[in-house]
Amino acid sequence: MYTVLENVRIVLAVLKAHNIHRIVLSPGGSNIPIVQGVQQDPFFTCYSVVDERSAMYFAIGLALQTGEPVATSCTTAQATRNYLPGLTEAFYKHVPILAITMSKHPLFVSQEYMQSPVQTSLPEDAVKKSFSLPRINDDNDRTICVRRANEAVLELTHHGCGPVQLNIEELDSETWSFDPAATLPDVRTIFRYGPSDKRAPSLAGKKVLLLIGEHRPFSPEETEAIEAFCATNNVFVYADSIANFHGKYALQANLTAQTMSTKLFLRDYKPDIVVTIGGLTGDYDIFRHLFDAPPGSFEVWRVAEDGNVVDTYKKLTAIFACAPIEFFRRYTSSPPSLHTYFDQWNALCASARRDLDLEFSNAYAAQQLHARIPDGSYMNFAILNSLRAWLWFPPAPSVTCFANVAAFGIDGCLSTLVGTSMETDQLCFQIIGDLAFFYDMNAIGIRHIRNNLRILLVNNNGGMEFKFGPLHTRMDVGSFTAADNHFKNARGWAETQGFTYLAAHDKNEFLAHVDAFVSPSDKPILLEMFTTPAGERAANEDLFLANRHLCPEEEPSPNLIKQGIKGLIGQDNARKLKRWISGDK
Numbered sequence: 284m285y286t287v288l289e290n291v292r293i294v295l296a297v298l299k300a301h302n303i304h305r306i307v308l309s310p311g312g313s314n315i316p317i318v319q320g321v322q323q324d325p326f327f328t329c330y331s332v333v334d335e336r337s338a339m340y341f342a343i344g345l346a347l348q349t350g351e352p353v354a355t356s357c358t359t360a361q362a363t364r365n366y367l368p369g370l371t372e373a374f375y376k377h378v379p380i381l382a383i384t385m386s387k388h389p390l391f392v393s394q395e396y397m398q399s400p401v402q403t404s405l406p407e408d409a410v411k412k413s414f415s416l417p418r419i420n421d422d423n424d425r426t427i428c429v430r431r432a433n434e435a436v437l438e439l440t441h442h443g444c445g446p447v448q449l450n451i452e453e454l455d456s457e458t459w460s461f462d463p464a465a466t467l468p469d470v471r472t473i474f475r476y477g478p479s480d481k482r483a484p485s486l487a488g489k490k491v492l493l494l495i496g497e498h499r500p501f502s503p504e505e506t507e508a509i510e511a512f513c514a515t516n517n518v519f520v521y522a523d524s525i526a527n528f529h530g531k532y533a534l535q536a537n538l539t540a541q542t543m544s545t546k547l548f549l550r551d552y553k554p555d556i557v558v559t560i561g562g563l564t565g566d567y568d569i570f571r572h573l574f575d576a577p578p579g580s581f582e583v584w585r586v587a588e589d590g591n592v593v594d595t596y597k598k599l600t601a602i603f604a605c606a607p608i609e610f611f612r613r614y615t616s617s618p619p620s621l622h623t624y625f626d627q628w629n630a631l632c633a634s635a636r637r638d639l640d641l642e643f644s645n646a647y648a649a650q651q652l653h654a655r656i657p658d659g660s661y662m663n664f665a666i667l668n669s670l671r672a673w674l675w676f677p678p679a680p681s682v683t684c685f686a687n688v689a690a691f692g693i694d695g696c697l698s699t700l701v702g703t704s705m706e707t708d709q710l711c712f713q714i715i716g717d718l719a720f721f722y723d724m725n726a727i728g729i730r731h732i733r734n735n736l737r738i739l740l741v742n743n744n745g746g747m748e749f750k751f752g753p754l755h756t757r758m759d760v761g762s763f764t765a766a767d768n769h770f771k772n773a774r775g776w777a778e779t780q781g782f783t784y785l786a787a788h789d790k791n792e793f794l795a796h797v798d799a800f801v802s803p804s805d806k807p808i809l810l811e812m813f814t815t816p817a818g819e820r821a822a823n824e825d826l827f828l829a830n831r832h833l834c835p836e837e838e839p840s841p842n843l844i845k846q847g848i849k850g851l852i853g854q855d856n857a858r859k860l861k862r863w864i865s866g867d868k
């Protein structure tokens with residue numbers, strides 16, 4: 284029998300998984316779910332101490348004597364406050380005590396309900412960190428509880444030892460309820476390993492997806508370590524342009540991932556282990572597959588010097604708190620491995636089609652320009668739409684790529700690239716929509732601007748990002764969400780600031796400017812292309828339709844039906860029909 288409170292059962296399971304078996308219990312009503320769970324389980328050694336001040340000092344003594352983390356549990360209200368003196372001692376003494384506290388459902392906190400003061404307002408020098416587990420209503424709450432319970436335990440010994448608060452929210456009506464059939468959940472456990480930790484699991488026989496998020500260019504040593512790791516493991520490296528990695532087993536697979544269904548990914552292309560390095564990917568498509576995959580589909584290992592618990596895909600099981608190079612060296616074995624997993628992705632990606640007659644759009648610009656970006660250049664993609672279009676048409680490996688995907692602001696992309704352009708003589712290209720450009724337009728007024736700056740301003744009259752999906756057919760997106768009709772063109776401002784200003788209203792005008800745009804010049808250049816939402820949509824859709832074969836569906840999808848119509852009446856007529864139906868000009 285266990286409590287009906289699932290968040291409590293998760294905590295009990297996590298304590299056991301991490302082998303925390305000494306617990307100091309103080310009396311009360313709100314922590315009955317914990318007390319009941321541990322007193323019936325021979326795994327736990329329970330100590331009873333009435334006074335919470337004394338209980339916390341008692342726990343310190345236990346931990347000092349055993350050298351192991353100790354848990355404590357008390358009821359709500361003043362009980363937690365009385366942990367404070369002991370927690371302060373533990374904080375400055377660096378003793379790992381997990382203070383499990385209880386609080387009422389947030390509905391009641393500070394609302395003059397009985398025994399409901401705030402339970403997490405501890406002084407900054409009482410605990411290293413404080414975690415709260417919500418009452419579980421759905422899978423998201425469940426995931427949060429599993430992650431936070433693991434994180435709280437791991438924090439006891441992370442970057443030095445110390446006390447940690449693990450607060451559990453509960454509804455009074457459930458606090459004393461038990462379920463005779465309940466057992467402890469088979470909870471996902473997250474472990475943290477150092478670079479030479481003997482407990483770390485093996486990769487032998489596993490299919491590994493090495494996912495590289497945004498990353499500065501790799502050093503030769505790092506590249507060599509990754510290549511050696513890949514050579515001796517069954518690895519496919521998923522690396523977008525902003526990963527700045529171009530190894531033998533790496534592919535720029537976003538177009539494939541975008542076209543593929545999660546069902547197909549799970550059936551044929553999923554790994555056993557995902558190893559992540561670097562920052563955010565900014566790639567919603569691979570994210571979708573990894574995030575949506577059911578629990579247990581694969582494990583995620585995060586390799587990062589900070590050693591933090593970052594559970595992006597809800598499947599984190601291991602954190603390697605070390606520089607990635609140490610991880611790769613450690614998992615490089617011999618002899619060379621089979622590369623079936625890479626071969627599988629490679630075959631699929633190789634059949635992707637990019638050689639289409641795209642409509643005038645950001646994707647068209649990427650298609651025409653990507654191979655013309657000079658070796659050694661730098662690029663910055665002003666997030667979502669521009670980044671995506673250029674992931675489909677990646678520039679040469681010698682081009683260093685960035686995007687502000689860490690916080691996804693349209694506010695400073697241009698300023699970031701201008702900063703980059705200060706310290707290199709190579710050409711620096713910004714791909715940017717009109718909202719992002721005019722947001723950050725003062726960046727081209729920075730008086731240090733140099734001639735190596737190239738701005739491709741894709742003026743599609745507002746935030747195209749919000750006009751791709753079906754949303755624009757269901758609501759007025761243009762007025763406020765995409766903020767149409769604010770900015771006319773950048774000619775005046777660009778010329779005032781000493782730029783060569785080029786404009787392109789169609790493919791011919793665009794192609795006429797390409798040579799100048801990618802060549803050295805005695806002035807910085809701004810090329811403004813004027814595209815339409817309909818053209819932008821058509822380019823994207825044509826690209827997907829041409830790549831449907833990357834994702835064979837059992838059921839004909841709406842897209843497949845569209846493709847059939849196109850086949851019957853021709854591409855141009857299909858576009859006209861679509862514009863007529865959607866009311867676009």
Ligand SMILES: Cc1ncc(C[n+]2csc(CCOP(=O)(O)OP(=O)(O)O)c2C)c(N)n1
Binds near residue numbers: 691741743745
């Ligand atoms: C500072 C900031 N404000 C708002 C947003 C939300 N946002 C994301 S994309 C986008 C539209 C950007 O439009 P534009 O720069 O014209 O590029 P397009 O989508 O048309 O290619 C907006 C407003 C954001 N990311 N950052």
